[in-house]
Amino acid sequence: MGEAVYPVPSEWAQNALVDAAGYDEMYRQSVENPEAFWAEHGQRLDWIKPFTKVKNTSFDEADFGIRWFEDGTLNLSANCLDRHLATRGDAIAILWEPDGPMKADGGGEPHREITYRQLHEDVCRFANLLKAKGVQKGERVTIYLPMVPEAAVAMLACARIGAIHSIVFAGFSPDALAGRITDCDSRIVLTSDEGLRGGKKVPLKANVDEALKQCPGVDTVIMLRRTGADVGFVEGRDVDWASAAAQQSADCAPEEIGAEDPLFILYTSGSTGKPKGVLHTTGGYAVWASMTHQYVFDYRPGQIYWCAADIGWVTGHSYVVYGPLMNGATTVMFEGVPNFPDASRFWQVVDKFKVEIFYGAPTALRALMREGDDWVTKTSRASLRLLGSVGEPINPEAWEWYHKVVGDSRCPIVDTWWQTETGGAMITPLPGATPLKPGSASRPFFGVKPALLDNDGALLEGATDGCLVITDSWPGQMRSVWGDHERFFQTYFSTFKGMYFTGDGCRRDEDGYYWITGRIDDVINVSGHRMGTAEIESALVAHSKVAEAAVVGMPHDIKGQGIYAFVTCNVEVEPDEALRRELVAWVRHEIGPIATPDVIQFAPGLPKTRSGKIMRRILRKIGENDVSNLGDTSTLADPSVVDHLLKYRAF
Numbered sequence: 001m002g003e004a005v006y007p008v009p010s011e012w013a014q015n016a017l018v019d020a021a022g023y024d025e026m027y028r029q030s031v032e033n034p035e036a037f038w039a040e041h042g043q044r045l046d047w048i049k050p051f052t053k054v055k056n057t058s059f060d061e062a063d064f065g066i067r068w069f070e071d072g073t074l075n076l077s078a079n080c081l082d083r084h085l086a087t088r089g090d091a092i093a094i095l096w097e098p099d100g101p102m103k104a105d106g107g108g109e110p111h112r113e114i115t116y117r118q119l120h121e122d123v124c125r126f127a128n129l130l131k132a133k134g135v136q137k138g139e140r141v142t143i144y145l146p147m148v149p150e151a152a153v154a155m156l157a158c159a160r161i162g163a164i165h166s167i168v169f170a171g172f173s174p175d176a177l178a179g180r181i182t183d184c185d186s187r188i189v190l191t192s193d194e195g196l197r198g199g200k201k202v203p204l205k206a207n208v209d210e211a212l213k214q215c216p217g218v219d220t221v222i223m224l225r226r227t228g229a230d231v232g233f234v235e236g237r238d239v240d241w242a243s244a245a246a247q248q249s250a251d252c253a254p255e256e257i258g259a260e261d262p263l264f265i266l267y268t269s270g271s272t273g274k275p276k277g278v279l280h281t282t283g284g285y286a287v288w289a290s291m292t293h294q295y296v297f298d299y300r301p302g303q304i305y306w307c308a309a310d311i312g313w314v315t316g317h318s319y320v321v322y323g324p325l326m327n328g329a330t331t332v333m334f335e336g337v338p339n340f341p342d343a344s345r346f347w348q349v350v351d352k353f354k355v356e357i358f359y360g361a362p363t364a365l366r367a368l369m370r371e372g373d374d375w376v377t378k379t380s381r382a383s384l385r386l387l388g389s390v391g392e393p394i395n396p397e398a399w400e401w402y403h404k405v406v407g408d409s410r411c412p413i414v415d416t417w418w419q420t421e422t423g424g425a426m427i428t429p430l431p432g433a434t435p436l437k438p439g440s441a442s443r444p445f446f447g448v449k450p451a452l453l454d455n456d457g458a459l460l461e462g463a464t465d466g467c468l469v470i471t472d473s474w475p476g477q478m479r480s481v482w483g484d485h486e487r488f489f490q491t492y493f494s495t496f497k498g499m500y501f502t503g504d505g506c507r508r509d510e511d512g513y514y515w516i517t518g519r520i521d522d523v524i525n526v527s528g529h530r531m532g533t534a535e536i537e538s539a540l541v542a543h544s545k546v547a548e549a550a551v552v553g554m555p556h557d558i559k560g561q562g563i564y565a566f567v568t569c570n571v572e573v574e575p576d577e578a579l580r581r582e583l584v585a586w587v588r589h590e591i592g593p594i595a596t597p598d599v600i601q602f603a604p605g606l607p608k609t610r611s612g613k614i615m616r617r618i619l620r621k622i623g624e625n626d627v628s629n630l631g632d633t634s635t636l637a638d639p640s641v642v643d644h645l646l647k648y649r650a651f
């Protein structure tokens, strides 16, 4: 087929943490003898009580369970902070860059440099504040904060005392926030007066106040001052972050936490129902986040590393905060967006901090690519050594641009496939070991056993297309759905018996490289953000004029996938442009701007079988603009519905 292959650059092969032979050997050990492999690599953490048991896992219904290092105890905040104090206390842990850059005349907001020693102190004070507010081990703390260092402080403070954090992306609506607070029964919320993104203010505290009308159980809100805006303050409930933390002692001994005690919950969308609380525990997650961070980025202490993800997503958890800090890294935290004040912003930050490793999302790259090369080439980027991609398939054109224009043809690109559920990277190149093919996440990380199955669950060998499953457990795997262990089993382990089903389709080529082709369930990936079509549908039908709705993905040049909604209105309603705008605003209000529909097609009816089931296959094809062959429509109750859909389709 003659697809491009980029060999490992020789300086990488020579100096790499793992070269090609090293990868083969370590991978073989990891899958042939996982007990021995993980007993060794589990030592990368500081344990309070060392583990004696390594792996105790089964994906079978009869004895289903996932436990790693189960009799060990540790503290993750101590692994991120205390362990570095003697050797790297004055090294910078977090380099924070605000939304707006400094101006030439010296105006604007300066960046912040937070050393490990300072971060340790801030975390201890905040952990003591949480304790003073009655937060107990195992209790859920909801975090609704922008990209500020205090968000990392809050996460680490929870980890220090054994509280479970649940971060809600600061772009979510009050309703979405309320749903997540209620689901995990959290009585404390951490937020800021406002957020700042791309020069715009986001009313976070007002959103919290609105959400809490639905959450009578919340008795404490700790509010950080970010912009100093005049916002509501509820006496007895609201606490000013800075002054309350300052009163606390900077001494807080880390709690002894069991390896299988929960660390965090992160809500994510599935193909059915409400978003589910993905639960990660402590020991295995910590091993996975730190080990993948070290090997995937070939990370060496002292290097400046920047993952441009938000802490509201799992990438921010594992690769802005936990992974890098466990490895003693200097991690860049960026409050802003790629195109504010202009499309050079990312690369100016790279030059400012001499960033060596940059990890970003294809959607941002595609948006920047469209603005032209000058925004990139007028910056130096000489410090860059390695680039990463995450969140969605990267199309070869964007990959080539990233490689040639951003990386000056010098930097390998690690295209990392993983999921909220997997805790960290699963299928990924290692920069010193893996020849790269643009668009392929390449080979499995140590301990990951991928397989491809046909729809009936038969194992496929060799070069083929199929449903991607993982056949054995790995330490970073999620352990449960918060409050619904049965749903955990049903969602991931019942489609193909004895295996973890990823929800992704995938191709494996002649060289054993994996190419993720995208979701094969009713989940769409919009700008690297995962959305359940069911969630958008239920937001639409909650509108008084809507009778029925069906949502599918559509190709989108920048976002990867866009949102295409078919809407049937109540009979008395005459759908028009004003209603279309109203529904778009409604969905944004119900879920958040990331769920903004790109297309709303009004339809007098949806294609249903005689038993009343919507034939989504037809809608998907219309969304994909692939209507030449809609397949068998003879089982539809009213086949003429399809003619109307085709006549008024968006493309």
Ligand code: WT7
Pocket (backbone or CB within 6 Å): 268, 313, 314, 315, 389, 390, 391, 392, 393, 394, 415, 416, 417, 418, 419, 420, 421, 441, 502, 503, 504, 516, 518, 519, 525, 528, 529, 530
């Ligand atoms: C879904 C998971 C990875 C953490 C952030 C997103 C898609 C993710 C890739 C990639 C192709 C990718 C998959 C996956 N995805 N990375 N490198 N190549 N597809 O986590 O929100 O849980 O979404 O994102 O479809 O299932 P998430």
